[in-house]
Each structure stands twice: as C-alpha cells, then as structure tokens.
Amino acid sequence: MAEIDYQRWTGTVADAADPLLALCTAVFGTFDPAYLRGRVPHIADADLWLAIDQGEWVGFKLGYRRGEGLLYSWLGGVDPRMRGQGVASELMRRQHDHAAAAGYRFVETSTRAANNPMILLNLRHGFHVAGFEIDARGIAVVIQRKELKLDRA
Numbered sequence: 001m002a003e004i005d006y007q008r009w010t011g012t013v014a015d016a017a018d019p020l021l022a023l024c025t026a027v028f029g030t031f032d033p034a035y036l037r038g039r040v041p042h043i044a045d046a047d048l049w050l051a052i053d054q055g056e057w058v059g060f061k062l063g064y065r066r067g068e069g070l071l072y073s074w075l076g077g078v079d080p081r082m083r084g085q086g087v088a089s090e091l092m093r094r095q096h097d098h099a100a101a102a103g104y105r106f107v108e109t110s111t112r113a114a115n116n117p118m119i120l121l122n123l124r125h126g127f128h129v130a131g132f133e134i135d136a137r138g139i140a141v142v143i144q145r146k147e148l149k150l151d152r153a
C-alpha cells in the first residue's frame with residue numbers, strides 16, 4: 001500500500017485553489033470552480049487537510065468556523081484510485097483531533113441523503129444524525145453532528 005503523507009495546509013485556501021480544484025474534479029467527476037471560489041472569501045478560519053501520495057494531492061477535507069465552538073466540515077473526498085484504503089478516515093481523524101485541540105466543541109456536516117459512503121463514514125467516526133432538509137436546489141440532505149472530545153480521535 002502507498003505511503004500517504006497527511007498535512008494541514010498552512011497557507012490561505014485561495015493559494016491552494018488551483019490544485020484543490022483539480023482534485024475536486026477527480027473526486028466529484030465534475031465540479032464547478034465557482035462553488036469553491038465563490039465561498040472561500042467568506043469563510044472564517046479555514047481548515048484544510050491534505051492526503052499526498054508521492055507529491056500528488058489525492059484527498060482533502062475542508063472545514064471552517066461557523067460559530068464560537070462549531071467547525072463546519074464543508075467539502076472533502078478522495079481520488080477514486082485511492083478509495084477504500086482509509087484515507088478519508090485518516091483525514092477525518094486529524095481534522096477532529098486538531099479541532100478539539102483548537103477549542104472547538106462540535107463538528108457538523110451536511111451530506112446528500114443518497115451519499116451512503118459519506119454518511120456511513122461520518123457515523124463510523126462518531127457523528128449522529130442531527131437533521132434533514134431539502135436544500136435550495138431541491139436535494140435531500142442529512143445533517144450530522146459530533147461532539148468533540150480532547151481525549152479521543
């Protein structure tokens with residue numbers, strides 16, 4: 001199995017936008033750059049985690065602050081070639097450990113109700129279902145939330 005390097009991005013998300021958009025296209029199949037570029041200027045305390053395989057970005061997790069103690073985990077995914085090897089799990093573990101150490105109490109995320117792999121991954125990592133809604137585009141979305149503890153991943 002490949003040796004994956006996990007890193008927290010220390011620059012701005014704007015600086016990471018080009019390689020991140022290339023990764024988003026690989027992860028999601030198609031991806032509208034405006035979705036990322038439009039929101040990035042408005043987010044507070046961006047938190048970007050990367051999985052890197054021999055210099056190539058193969059997975060990411062991007063969150064930001066949505067309140068005093070709440071980290072909103074917005075976007076994430078793994079290159080299809082690298083799935084099923086625990087990459088998303090490791091990115092999530094690191095995101096949660098870092099958030100807890102930074103003083104966040106909760107992490108929240110919204111996932112399309114049809115996205116079983118992501119919903120299961122979240123449940124595996126201690127999220128509970130906290131809500132359900134139909135979003136602005138008419139898509140059913142499940143909201144999941146996890147209370148962070150300093151003493152565990």
Ligand SMILES: CC(C)(COP(=O)(O)OP(=O)(O)OC[C@H]1O[C@@H](n2cnc3c(N)ncnc32)[C@H](O)[C@@H]1OP(=O)(O)O)[C@@H](O)C(=O)NCCC(=O)NCCS
Pocket residue numbers: 027028074075076077078079082083084085086087088089090111115116117118120121122124
């Ligand atoms: C969801 C996704 C991030 C999982 O990445 P991954 O690196 O393959 O996941 P992992 O190998 O870390 O899997 C961890 C756990 O997630 C769950 N899981 C992951 N893929 C799954 C699948 N296809 N079906 C069911 N459960 C799945 C399992 O519980 C798995 O644990 P297990 O292997 O012990 O059963 C990946 O499929 C992906 O990038 N999907 C497209 C992007 C996306 O939907 N992002 C979310 C919206 S922003």
